[in-house]
Amino acid sequence: MNIVKTILSPVKHFGWFKRLNAKITYEFLAKNVPAADWHFMNYGYTPNANEKPLELPDDPKLQRYSLQMYHYLASKTNLEGKTVLEVGSGRGGGARHISNYLKPASYIGMDLAQNAVDLANKLHAFPNLKFIQGSAEAIPLGDNSIDVIINVESSHAYSSVEKFLSEVKRVLKPGGYFLTVDFRDAELMDAWKNQIKNSGLEKIEEEDITAQVVQAMEEEDSVKRERIRNLNVALKWQNLFAEFAGVVGSGIHTKLKSRKRLYYRFVLRKG
Numbered sequence: 001m002n003i004v005k006t007i008l009s010p011v012k013h014f015g016w017f018k019r020l021n022a023k024i025t026y027e028f029l030a031k032n033v034p035a036a037d038w039h040f041m042n043y044g045y046t047p048n049a050n051e052k053p054l055e056l057p058d059d060p061k062l063q064r065y066s067l068q069m070y071h072y073l074a075s076k077t078n079l080e081g082k083t084v085l086e087v088g089s090g091r092g093g094g095a096r097h098i099s100n101y102l103k104p105a106s107y108i109g110m111d112l113a114q115n116a117v118d119l120a121n122k123l124h125a126f127p128n129l130k131f132i133q134g135s136a137e138a139i140p141l142g143d144n145s146i147d148v149i150i151n152v153e154s155s156h157a158y159s160s161v162e163k164f165l166s167e168v169k170r171v172l173k174p175g176g177y178f179l180t181v182d183f184r185d186a187e188l189m190d191a192w193k194n195q196i197k198n199s200g201l202e203k204i205e206e207e208d209i210t211a212q213v214v215q216a217m218e219e220e221d222s223v224k225r226e227r228i229r230n231l232n233v234a235l236k237w238q239n240l241f242a243e244f245a246g247v248v249g250s251g252i253h254t255k256l257k258s259r260k261r262l263y264y265r266f267v268l269r270k271g
């Protein structure tokens with residue numbers, strides 16, 4: 001594992017590598033782990049003191065913290081009757097929750113990984129919801145066509161965040177909202193803030209939500225570990241899944257907790 005890390009270290013910040021890595025990882029996971037009750041791939045969120053608690057059924061299969069990441073981001077603007085695009089929709093759990101609960105007129109989930117799109121269309125069939133394949137850097141939709149764009153824990157994987165932001169600006173209607181959450185290594189956070197500043201979108205809100213993500217990881221830890229055990233895969237795969245899922249003590253949990261990596265939420269608007 002360390003040899004692989006050493007070999008990949010010089011290239012891991014190159015755009016082409018990030019894109020290739022995302023494509024291979026998420027195509028593989030959707031094809032080889034089609035578990036029907038695994039709907040999310042973000043690290044989760046615990047609401048802050050000002051956010052109203054969300055009543056959810058007490059179902060151990062529900063990935064409540066990952067759902068909350070979507071819920072509190074999407075609640076930053078009123079989605080009722082709106083056209084919504086999600087970029088990087090993954091296995092579709094966030095799209096399912098928002099399209100049912102917050103009542104947009106239509107919701108398109110878009111992802112680079114065709115296998116994830118196929119799985120999401122199979123798992124979440126609702127009249128106002130569909131999933132399509134497409135790249136964040138070349139969104140296959142017309143200019144000024146969407147009211148709100150949602151983006152959860154995906155932009156760190158793009159070759160060019162600048163290209164993505166110019167696509168967001170092109171596709172949004174005037175007055176439309178862009179809601180995004182993701183992490184960056186602490187030394188790269190200023191670069192992301194500058195990309196946002198130079199995007200031509202107006203910044204309405206910027207929040208450091210690192211502590212709420214760490215809290216979610218810690219509160220959900222035993223449930224995550226149980227789910228991984230129940231996958232019934234070899235121990236080496238269980239360890240890999242535990243790392244990917246961000247259990248307590250994993251690389252991502254350790255970096256967020258020590259603030260070597262930060263997690264931010266932004267609300268932006270096209271003027």
Ligand SMILES: C[S@@+](CC[C@H](N)C(=O)[O-])C[C@H]1O[C@@H](n2cnc3c(N)ncnc32)[C@H](O)[C@@H]1O
Nearest residue numbers: 022026040041042088090111112135136152154
């Ligand atoms: C960590 S997962 C998060 C998935 C989902 N947002 C969630 O929270 O469950 C990142 C997702 O971004 C997608 N992705 C990565 N690069 C992309 C790109 N250039 N265009 C569209 N989607 C991309 C991946 O395929 C993957 O499904």
